[in-house]
Amino acid sequence: MKSTKHDFKSVINRKNTSSLKWDLFGDDVPMWVADMDFKVAPAIQKAIKKRADHPVYGYTIVCDELFDAYIDWWDRRYDFRMSREDMLYSMGVMPSISSMIRCLTQENDNILIQSPVYHVFFYVIRDNNRNVLENELIYENGAYSIDFDDLDEKLSKSKMMMLCNPQNPVGKIWSKDDLAKIGELCRKHDVVLISDEIHCDLTDPGVKYNPFETSSDYDKVITCLSPSKSFNIAGFQSSIVHTKDDVLFEKIKTQMHVDNSDSCNVFATTAVVAAYRNSQDWLEELRETLYDNKQIVRDYLENELPIIKLVECDATYLLWLDCSLLNTSSKVLSEFLRQNQGLFLSAGSDFGECGDNFLRMNIACPRELLIEGLSRLKRGVIALNNINQLSKNF
Structure with missing residues (x-):
């Protein structure tokens, strides 16, 4: 990423600010509702x-x-x-x-x-x-x-x-x-x-x-x-x-x-x-940051979690993840990730039944938080697969 004059790296503590994203449910890493975890433009x-x-x-x-x-x-x-x-x-x-x-x-x-x-x-x-x-x-x-x-x-x-x-x-x-x-x-x-x-x-x-x-x-x-x-x-x-x-x-x-x-x-x-x-200069740096975050997700899924596929996109900070190979409904998967990992991604079925093989992930956050979310996603998928495998053996 090019050098920037705005801060898109600092993790901002938004808890106890009546934040819908951070205070409504108390999840450790909420990556669902469409707002950003970056400092607002200085202007x-x-x-x-x-x-x-x-x-x-x-x-x-x-x-x-x-x-x-x-x-x-x-x-x-x-x-x-x-x-x-x-x-x-x-x-x-x-x-x-x-x-x-x-x-x-x-x-x-x-x-x-x-x-x-x-x-x-x-x-x-x-x-x-x-x-x-x-x-x-x-x-x-x-x-x-x-x-x-x-x-x-x-x-x-x-x-x-x-x-x-x-x-x-x-x-x-x-x-x-x-x-x-x-x-x-x-x-x-x-x-x-x-x-x-x-x-x-x-x-x-x-x-x-x-x-x-x-x-x-x-x-x-x-x-x-x-x-x-x-x-x-x-x-x-x-x-x-x-x-x-x-x-x-x-x-x-x-x-x-x-x-x-x-x-x-x-x-x-x-x-x-x-x-x-x-604030146009801030927006241009934001777009670069979101694009870099998208590449991080793409590389992570390809190398660490290839069972989930990123649907290619050109807009928004919301990524659509194809989880069809997991053979699990999006509601069950989303809830399992919340309960097992404290990670809140939106269930694809919320956007219509045709979205049931997908999760929506908000990547408008500092890289540190994004990596944490991806790590929890991987751990959650491994845990879910282990549980499913155990159930098949009994």
Whole structure:
């Protein structure tokens, strides 16, 4: 790895900070929920401290500076030029998606997702009394692709599609051709498309993702964006919704206001602006660090634990591990690793039944912690195999 000016090596003690990742279950090495164990970008911390020095923390408006920061970032990095009048503020991607489901579909409507996919997609659909339709991705020769024939057939029965771009958990960057085909099929069946692009900045060095709205001319699309994953500021609960469709825009705006999901955290604007304006160098070093961590995992599995295969990916800090040779359900495997080794990896079945041969591993952590997690994974697999072998002998 190149020399860095930011600290991605120090292990930060996050226990007793009301951390969802470290305090909810008390596992020794939690590598499940998607936040990072790195120090935040210095520019963000500096800006937050400056705001915190002001002794009043009252109700906060969403200032134009926040929207300008989004516009400049996507224009500069991805040639995606947004207009202020097409943007809405939201306290998070999933709260806004929940609002969109309520105002753009009816109860018992079908909403299509492409599994394996972010598990909250399932919950937000079902909790709003809609039906999940799964367009299962094709897994072949260690890589994922879209089953467009199945997608065509299921979109004919759907009112909405939820796209994950890049894809969580498989780390796939969808090509412009793939996105254009999705847009064509949504137009054919008059389906509203929500594109969750929250992991967009977390690609391998030198690799860029393709925004849906620069890859397709379909108009009934809503893009959800946030710096929360890229800069590890999910606790500030901030995102935006973008759509050029005036009818969709007004419906979403009204529903988010009804749901009170359009309010702003007192520190949110400060954090977002500092991220997009002053933290690009930190992000580039982060991407190098994540890429190096990915190589560590690849080499470790090949040399120390070849029974588990790494699914190749170009984006996110979430690795999708093919554990099919273990012949153990992902729920059983995940729970065994927690109980036996204190290692918490996400069960693949959480992302759809088609993910049951997999585990999801969060590698956004210092190398020392990553190596510890891999060592525990190896010890856990050996222990599980020994138990299975013993059971066969009796």
